[in-house]
Amino acid sequence: MFKNYFKTALRNLQKNQFFTALNVFCLALGMSISLLFVALLSFLFRYDDFHANKDRIYRITTHIRDNDQNPHYASAPVALAQKLKEEVTGIQSVVPIERTLNGEASYLDRRIDVGGYFTGPEFFHVFNFPLLKGDQATALKEPNSIVLTVDEAEKIFDEKDPMGEVIKIEGYGDFVVTGIMKERPKNSHLNFDALASYSTLLAYKGRAFMESEESWTKFMDSYIYILLPESNDVANVQGYLNKVASEKYRKQPTFKASFDLQPLRKIVPGESYKNPIGSQWDILSIILVGATTMIILIPACANYVNLSISQSLKRMKEIGVRKVMGGQRKQIFMQFVMEAILTMLIALILSFFMFQAIRTEFLQVIGSASIVDLAPTFSTVIYFILFAMFVGFIAGITPALYFSKINPVKALKGKPEQARHRLRFPIRKVMITAQFVLSLGFIMSVVIMIEQYRFSVNYDNGFEKDGILDVELRDIDPKIFKNEFSKLAAVEQISMSSHVVGLKYRGEQFVRNMDKSDSIETAAISVDENFFPNLQLKLLAGKSFSDNAAENAQFIIVNEELVKRLGIIELHSAIDKFVVLPSGKAVRIGGVMKNFHHAGLFEQIGGLYFEYDPSQFQYANLRMASTNDRDIAAMEALWKKLGREDKLTWRYFTDEIAEAYDYYFEVIEIWGYLGLLAITVSCVGLLGTVVFTIKNRVKEVSIRKVVGASNKSLVFLLSKDFILLIAIATVITVPTVYFAFSDWLLPTVQHYSKQIGIVEVGLSLTIILTLGLATILSQTLKAANTNPVDNLKAE
Secondary structure, X not given: OHHHHHHHHXXXXXXXXXXXXXXXXXXXXXXXXXXXXXXXXXXXXXXXXXXXXXXXXXXXXXXXXXXXXXXXXXXXXXXXXXXXXXXXXOOOEEEEEEEEEEEEEEEOOEEEEEEEEEEOOHHHHHOOOOEEEOOOOOOOOOOOEEEEEHHHHHHHHOOOOOOOOEEEXXXXXXXXXXXXXXXXXXXXXXXXXXXXXXXXXXXXXOOHHHHOHHHHOOOOOEEEEEEOOOOOOHHHHHHHHXXXXXXXXXXXXXXXXXXXXXXXXXXXXXXXXXXXXXXXXXXXXXXXXXXXXXXXXXXXXXXXXXXXXXOHHHHHHHHHHHHHOOOOHHHHHHHXXXXXHHHHHHHHHHHHHHHHHHHHHHHHHHOOOOOOOOXXXXXXXXXXXXXXXXXXXXXXXXXXXXXXXXXXXXXXXXXXXXXXXXXXXXXXHHHHHHHHHHHHHHHHHHHHXXXXXXXXXXXXXXXXXXXEEEEEOOOOOHHHHHHHHOOOOOEEEEEEEOOOOOOOOEEEEEEEEOOOOOOEEEEEEEEOOOHHHHHOOOEXXXXXXXXXXXXXXXXXXXXXXXXXXXXXXXXHHHOOOEEEOOOOXXXXXXXXXXXXXXXOOOOOOOOEEEEOOHHHOOEEEEEEOOOOXXXXXXXXXXXXXXXXXXXXXXXXXXXXXXXXXXXXXXXXXXXXXXXXXXXXXXXXXXXXXXXXXXXXXXXXXXXXXXXXXXXXXXXXXXXXXXXXXXXXXXXXXXXXXXXXXXXXXXXXXXXXXXXXXXXXXXXXXXXXXXXXXXXXXXXXHHHHOOOHHHHHOOO
């Protein structure tokens, strides 16, 4: 029976090649992004499945009860790990992890950023991360020992055998490489490049950090995993955790917390926790990604339903004959469902090639290329086929029900009343309008984002950024750097700073008036005497720093906003007022600087003070007369002359500012691709509907031409209904998108943003109207120019 359904479905698809091609193309576009979601789901549900003891591994989480947000943390007090080891017998292994191994690893002239964990030998017993070199039992036993992933080892040592070599990590000193680990699988929620022995941390901080009472309330970046025996006595361990929480937090008047056991298999995907140790995919995020894919797939399926029912008049007699010959409703139903499934499977082949083409770009756009692998596997392909069959079944239900209920006698006449009544229901118009609402919405969003990027990059931040190079000083003496690099002909002026102004600053600095106890949150940047003239910052009152370092250390320079927050009305009145810095040092205000966007456009301009502290200088700001290849080569040669083996690191200031807004391009890429799919699906669906409508009205058009109707009037007659639908979509979309961006999205993303104007709206409307009208007129002009004799000679 299914063989006959298949043959009949194939013949019908071949008979209607134009509409089959339209359906296959639309469905392939819709499914291409849906396949990304199916592959993502397939990958996420394989997370951490490579651990041999995956069903017996648990993480201890902390639930803070503050009667407000009641946050759930993935981290837990470090002291709890030791108590579990000493006091609970039903635990096979306890693995404490500290996520604080972050810094620059140096070996000879190489400097590589390293991120990882401090942990003990139990780590390799609980988790399945095999070593290619070294002994799992001893690799993390001794202080200052480190295990590297094979990729990280190649970055640092190239082809050299790393075993026994010594690397220096900023902040912790020398480490001996005691193991090389196989590359970490992407489907692991633990993300690290290196593992250092926990005994290193104990030697560095002392055992006090594990035993202090403060550790029970401050436990950021501290994690605990346990391995239970085969008996899996979860209730016993949970009971102990409840007891410990009750004892430890009973005397805490303002801090209450409890501990929970979280199975390894429920970390990803799972509930969203604060302070996660690595990859985290919560259910809400997965639903949002899935909903995004449906935005394209549902209109594509709606086009299939729309075109299938639109062809009803051509298939009325076929259905009537089949019913008269004994065909049952369920057989008719299955026939049309089979056609839908077959169409979807054909579309799957095309969409698979689209999926292969876009999956790498998709991962780069969402920033998950290093932690997600969407390469198709055998199981993923099976999921693709099942997904296509499921979508085909859902899409085929509506036309299948429609055709299976047709009265055979009326169907044989070709114009059954019930069918005509249903065809008049504006389902097609509603779907076309909805598709163009979606398309115009995406177009407007992309245009608005492009304009916001241009606005942000070209915005006057209140300082001069053209012609400046920012050079990382690393550990070179600022004085030596300034003395030597000022000799270069291309360098006009050099200033020093602790941060790249406009991008970075020291946040959460609390200062206060000498006569007040309330502190004021502000930002801080350390600069030298050349900084203000170099960046052309305007001093409104007082004086700037000079070449007298001792005098500079006695005062600070503040911006207008900080003066306001200090409660000082007149700017000149702030001069020589004393404030207390976060260090407790009392300094006077020596000058007031005009407000500028020290945090970029992301935040409202807040309080800021400049101090003179050469020990904080991290960047040299070089104002260049020219920056050609010869000038850069001279700078690099001078850098090596100063005894530096590492490479000179420099950036154009304008590039740094521009890159701060690169997230706009990520949004533009995502929305742009979705918009392209939505527009294509909409136009193809509109094309199919226009073609079918014109075919059904071809004799009407011919008669009108015979009685004197002009081509212009015929084009208008055939196009007006569809143009009206685009106009309705415009009326719905423009105000919706305008208020969504103006009142919600833009203020959330960036405090200082451009108002949406006529350019964004006009350009978006031009694009959608051009595409829509081109689609409609391509068929209506053809119909209007047809010779009426060709269509009426059979009458």
